Amino acid sequence: MCGESRVGSVLRLLFVMEQPLGNRTYYLNLRRYVDAMPHIEAKWVEVTYFHAAGDSKPWHTLLPGHARGFLAGRSQVLQGLREKNSTK
Secondary structure (H helix, E strand, O other), X not given: OEEEEXXXXXXXXXXXXEOOOOHHHHHHHHHHHHHOOOOEEEEEEXXXXXXXXXXXXXXXXXXXXXXXXXXXXXXXXXXXXXXXXXXX
């Protein structure tokens, strides 16, 4: 997933990158390539589907693992979008 806007001659992009199942290698290679391009200003949102220590709510432990992963991924994407919108 990628959001795009142009500011002058700089292309501002938002990449939402899933990390599990081998996607991390793809993400790292893509990031190295894109970050080396001077005309692109990239923002990266890493989606791991895991809550950082202390980030999950106590009731999350009552949910099955797939539901906890979904909530963590959703939270990571929303946080990345909020950060992107606050840096306009």
